Amino acid sequence: MSAEQVDVSHHTKISELGQRILHGGDISREEALWLFELENASDIFDLIAWANRIREHFKGNKIHLCSIVNAKAGNCSENCSFCAQSSFHQTGSPKYGFVDPEPVMEAAEEAKQHNVTAVGLVAAWKGLNEGPMLDEVCDRIKELKASGKTRPDASLGIIKSQNVANRLKEAGLECYGHNLESSKRFFPSHCTTHTYEDRIQTIHFLKNAGIKICSGGIIGMGEAREDRRDLAFALKEIGANVVPINILNPIKGTPYENNPPLPPLEILKTIACFRFILPRQEIMIAGGRTVNLRDMQSMVFAAGASALMVGNYLTTLNQPVEKDLQMLKDLGLDPNWDKHDFSDQLEPQPISFRSRQTTPVPA
Ligand code: SF4
Numbered sequence: 001m002s003a004e005q006v007d008v009s010h011h012t013k014i015s016e017l018g019q020r021i022l023h024g025g026d027i028s029r030e031e032a033l034w035l036f037e038l039e040n041a042s043d044i045f046d047l048i049a050w051a052n053r054i055r056e057h058f059k060g061n062k063i064h065l066c067s068i069v070n071a072k073a074g075n076c077s078e079n080c081s082f083c084a085q086s087s088f089h090q091t092g093s094p095k096y097g098f099v100d101p102e103p104v105m106e107a108a109e110e111a112k113q114h115n116v117t118a119v120g121l122v123a124a125w126k127g128l129n130e131g132p133m134l135d136e137v138c139d140r141i142k143e144l145k146a147s148g149k150t151r152p153d154a155s156l157g158i159i160k161s162q163n164v165a166n167r168l169k170e171a172g173l174e175c176y177g178h179n180l181e182s183s184k185r186f187f188p189s190h191c192t193t194h195t196y197e198d199r200i201q202t203i204h205f206l207k208n209a210g211i212k213i214c215s216g217g218i219i220g221m222g223e224a225r226e227d228r229r230d231l232a233f234a235l236k237e238i239g240a241n242v243v244p245i246n247i248l249n250p251i252k253g254t255p256y257e258n259n260p261p262l263p264p265l266e267i268l269k270t271i272a273c274f275r276f277i278l279p280r281q282e283i284m285i286a287g288g289r290t291v292n293l294r295d296m297q298s299m300v301f302a303a304g305a306s307a308l309m310v311g312n313y314l315t316t317l318n319q320p321v322e323k324d325l326q327m328l329k330d331l332g333l334d335p336n337w338d339k340h341d342f343s344d345q346l347e348p349q350p351i352s353f354r355s356r357q358t359t360p361v362p363a
Pocket residue numbers: 076077078079080083084085086087123124125126157
């Protein structure tokens with residue numbers, strides 16, 4: 001293609017949107033959808049370059065690492081189509097009751113050794129009510145907190161009362177994982193045993209209790225780009241602090257076992273669009289990155305990610321933590337973040353642009 005045939009209008013528009021965000025502005029829903037719908041690889045790489053600038057501006061070179069412990073596995077009463085732990089699907093995924101203190105402490109020790117900021121207790125059940133199980137959960141959180149080795153997080157499903165959220169806060173819980181999973185429109189396509197509104201209500205209880213919110217979703221379930229755009233704006237609206245992006249890893253025995261994988265460039269573009277919409281949030285790449293991105297995993301940071309789920313996922317394997325740490329080192333990124341209190345998400349930061357002497361492009 002000759003220089004005369006290159007259409008730079010997309011390049012210019014992406015730059016204008018990127019500069020607006022660096023100046024503390026926002027993009028509209030229409031502008032966001034335009035970004036999600038970019039198809040040309042050169043345009044997508046322009047978008048990625050701007051997402052990288054935005055990440056660097058708001059996050060520097062810090063990368064927030066999290067890990068999880070599967071605190072109660074399998075036999076879940078819910079019918080989420082992507083999930084190996086649902087009792088509706090025959091997947092051969094492990095099944096066991098709520099964990100004893102020892103495996104949780106082992107995970108905390110491992111997290112400390114690898115500079116992992118937080119360990120989340122994740123339970124496969126519909127939700128948490130008042131009663132003996134809440135007492136046991138609170139004991140595990142207190143033990144994690146008292147160890148001083150890591151930030152205690154949890155993902156324990158739907159919460160039906162303010163008191164449950166308050167009890168978790170009193171036990172020392174700092175951040176709760178509760179994904180919206182997809183847009184409000186698409187949600188009933190993958191779950192009918194509870195609603196999108198149940199999830200929003202849970203998040204309200206948690207926020208009222210002063211607990212930080214880790215909430216994101218899964219891409220690759222068959223949703224439209226518009227659904228991904230709507231998910232990102234919903235997460236902005238609820239004030240999510242950490243936004244995990246999972247990429248569907250189709251599990252045999254689930255309704256999504258034959259879903260076609262998303263192309264890696266589509267995944268990177270989605271991450272970049274989330275960074276444009278959520279410039280100050282931790283955008284965390286979680287499940288499905290190894291299987292879907294393969295050799296392109298390291299590009300998630302250029303695309304705007306500022307956090308990484310390390311160690312094994314709930315039902316699938318990840319690459320070893322040491323390999324992830326080496327990847328960050330090679331990229332000049334720093335996972336050593338002792339105490340991440342999310343204060344960097346509050347205040348807009350000033351920025352000034354230097355105008356550069358540009359060299360005229362020869363005709
Ligand atoms: S995603 Fe959570 S609520 Fe849904 S089936 Fe799996 S464990 Fe249960």
